[in-house]
Amino acid sequence: MSLLEVNDVHTFIGQFHILEGVSLDVPEGNIVALLGRNGAGKTTTLKTILGLTPPRSGSVRFADADITGMRSFDIANLGVGYVPEHRAIFSDLSVGENLRIAERSKGDLARKEELIFGLFPDLKRLIRLPGTNLSGGQQQMLAVARALVPDNRLLLIDEPSEGLAPVIIEQMMDAIRQLSSHLTVLLVEQNFIVASRLADHYTIVEEGRSVQTGAMSDLVDDHETVRRYLGAG
Amino acid sequence: MTATTATGDSRAARRSEWLRENRARVTVLAVLLFLFLAAMAGIDAGDWFSTIMQGLSVGAITFLVASGLSLIFGLMDVLNLAHGELFMLGAYVGWTVYTRFDTVVDVLVPLLTVAAPFAVLPVWQRLAARIGQVRWRRPIRWGLLIAGAGAVFAGVTKFPLVIWSPDDFTRSPANLSVQIGLGTLTPLPADSFGWPAAVAILAVLAGGAALAFGFSMFRNQTADQAPLRRSHVLGLAGMIAAAIVLYMVKSPLNDWVFGLSTTWRFFLALVISVAVGAVVGALIEVVLIRPLYDRPIYQLMITLGVGFIIVEIVRDVWGRPSFTMARPAAFDGTGAGCPGQGIGGFFSGCSTVDLFGTRLRVYNEGFVIVVGIIVLVGVTTLLKRTRIGMVIRAGVQDPEMVQALGINVRRVFTTVFAMGSALAALGGVLAAPSIGLNPGMGATFLLSAIVALAVGGLTSFPGAAAGAVLVGLLQQIIIRYGQSGINLPFMSEPFKPSATLVPAAAILLMVVILLVLPTGLFGRGER
Numbered sequence: 001m002s003l004l005e006v007n008d009v010h011t012f013i014g015q016f017h018i019l020e021g022v023s024l025d026v027p028e029g030n031i032v033a034l035l036g037r038n039g040a041g042k043t044t045t046l047k048t049i050l051g052l053t054p055p056r057s058g059s060v061r062f063a064d065a066d067i068t069g070m071r072s073f074d075i076a077n078l079g080v081g082y083v084p085e086h087r088a089i090f091s092d093l094s095v096g097e098n099l100r101i102a103e104r105s106k107g108d109l110a111r112k113e114e115l116i117f118g119l120f121p122d123l124k125r126l127i128r129l130p131g132t133n134l135s136g137g138q139q140q141m142l143a144v145a146r147a148l149v150p151d152n153r154l155l156l157i158d159e160p161s162e163g164l165a166p167v168i169i170e171q172m173m174d175a176i177r178q179l180s181s182h183l184t185v186l187l188v189e190q191n192f193i194v195a196s197r198l199a200d201h202y203t204i205v206e207e208g209r210s211v212q213t214g215a216m217s218d219l220v221d222d223h224e225t226v227r228r229y230l231g232a233g
Numbered sequence: 234m235t236a237t238t239a240t241g242d243s244r245a246a247r248r249s250e251w252l253r254e255n256r257a258r259v260t261v262l263a264v265l266l267f268l269f270l271a272a273m274a275g276i277d278a279g280d281w282f283s284t285i286m287q288g289l290s291v292g293a294i295t296f297l298v299a300s301g302l303s304l305i306f307g308l309m310d311v312l313n314l315a316h317g318e319l320f321m322l323g324a325y326v327g328w329t330v331y332t333r334f335d336t337v338v339d340v341l342v343p344l345l346t347v348a349a350p351f352a353v354l355p356v357w358q359r360l361a362a363r364i365g366q367v368r369w370r371r372p373i374r375w376g377l378l379i380a381g382a383g384a385v386f387a388g389v390t391k392f393p394l395v396i397w398s399p400d401d402f403t404r405s406p407a408n409l410s411v412q413i414g415l416g417t418l419t420p421l422p423a424d425s426f427g428w429p430a431a432v433a434i435l436a437v438l439a440g441g442a443a444l445a446f447g448f449s450m451f452r453n454q455t456a457d458q459a460p461l462r463r464s465h466v467l468g469l470a471g472m473i474a475a476a477i478v479l480y481m482v483k484s485p486l487n488d489w490v491f492g493l494s495t496t497w498r499f500f501l502a503l504v505i506s507v508a509v510g511a512v513v514g515a516l517i518e519v520v521l522i523r524p525l526y527d528r529p530i531y532q533l534m535i536t537l538g539v540g541f542i543i544v545e546i547v548r549d550v551w552g553r554p555s556f557t558m559a560r561p562a563a564f565d566g567t568g569a570g571c572p573g574q575g576i577g578g579f580f581s582g583c584s585t586v587d588l589f590g591t592r593l594r595v596y597n598e599g600f601v602i603v604v605g606i607i608v609l610v611g612v613t614t615l616l617k618r619t620r621i622g623m624v625i626r627a628g629v630q631d632p633e634m635v636q637a638l639g640i641n642v643r644r645v646f647t648t649v650f651a652m653g654s655a656l657a658a659l660g661g662v663l664a665a666p667s668i669g670l671n672p673g674m675g676a677t678f679l680l681s682a683i684v685a686l687a688v689g690g691l692t693s694f695p696g697a698a699a700g701a702v703l704v705g706l707l708q709q710i711i712i713r714y715g716q717s718g719i720n721l722p723f724m725s726e727p728f729k730p731s732a733t734l735v736p737a738a739a740i741l742l743m744v745v746i747l748l749v750l751p752t753g754l755f756g757r758g759e760r
Contacts, residue, residue, distance in 0.1 A: 052633055073636050073638075073641050084634060092627070100620075100623065146638070150639070
């Protein structure tokens, strides 16, 4: 069953036609990777799903409800967590406040503490530190942890491995894999190795259009497609 | 053992790193301190102290304007050029509540009647949605708005209204202020309706309904429709009931308020002014600023325009001449036992107090500064300790991410705009008894506040406070030298800065500080 269905969305930013027909399907409980080159429209696809850049046409359905054109905070409150590119940690807030601000009802953080600090034990130690003083890896952990505080059903994760050391990437991948046991994840990932090891399904976006979709296990052996659309492999 | 030395070393390293990063900042502060002490060298200790206190007093008022400006600019990137005028409006509304409470009651009745239909906005939105996309939707909308405005105007002018008159001396604001100071002020005899009361009320009510309907036809997103709740209907009923009750109890209410001591009436003026500031601020944000978040230049222009409009309204209603506001009784005592002595003298009820060899005014150099400090501490606590404060701090940096966490950022924007306007209005009421009222006061303090913001580092709240105090001190020192003259090395006679140098000096301070520290004293670089 699909938790998220995106159907032929077209998105404009100002007068620029960024998405020219993206469709994708995220089955509940799976990790789906959104692949494509730089500037293909992956990040805009995530923002369109969340209503930050609302689509001009097409539809987005989440948990069997039409969420096209809804205000982004209403969409988020339906249970969509967002881990943006460059993490967007609030630098004026402490690590603890960065987590608390994501609470949708009082006590969310207390209930999720075990899960969060189980995945990222480092954060517990840093809880009083200001957001600015974190390393890139710690920021990424905090960004994911922030999306885990409320009861989300879907996580939109943008480039979790970007600019991280290989050791940290491994840790990040472990965390995302553990999460997928009770969460659905839509993942944007430049690093094909990371994406191929995490995701069950994939959708390739090229120049604002979704061009190919399928099971990740098929793509791994399809060197031709990987070279053509992702320039690697 | 090794562990402690390691942390000690790293602490020393961190300190030297901090010094290196903040070298310019520390130098500027040292130079400012030196100039400040040098400026004070020629003055005796008592004068020195009173100049400082006057500077702090002006700084406190500037801070109240600058704090709202800084919060609004930090969170929404809107430089609210109407902020000075909101400050001024606060002063004039405060004066009116304080001096002519009967007018406030008279104005509240039609105002509540106009506002009542807006309480059931969901009804109008649903009606507007039902009309749908017909071809003459636009003419209907504008027809409703114009007819509504006409009906409201026609009806409101027929309501009874006792008011001062700038042209008639016995009823001029200046004379009323004198009367309240002497304790001889009484309510003016009540006026009566120009039309039959029911007709006037129905006209205003219908006009309000037409306006509400017209406005709700502007937005036709079904997603935005709030469901009609019982609270909406209660709001409508409550406002109409409040209007009726106010009208019925008008004269006993007036007699009661006019019988209160001026201290209580001043407190009432503070409360009502702050409320009016918050409401006007929220209205400006929702109606004028919100549709323009994609067009910052338009926002700048519209706040500038709103400022001009408020100035003209003030000139029209309260008159062009400046006038004073009598000090509340608690700060206006004279006679036996006055002036008060020492710190305790501030609580003696005298208008002045002798402290450290100089005479200070209890209101200006005591009360105003204390309120400034209370607001500084209060807002800082709000920002640091509460959830809304946390959301504001996060929103200053990244409103989109706050939105993505499921928080209605637009509502936070409105709240902050209302809060900033309320702070400006509070500043206005506070300033009125100390500097008086005139239609130019908004522009003066807006300029000071913008300088304070630039000096302190645009979006930093403590920066706004520090900048405001610096500007206040500088202005008072210049004024002091305007009286006593300053001995400059190349001049035979002491140099006396003229009054026009006061605002110029503030700008000069800003220029010099920005040359050395482009992001201000507390500002951070652009991320």
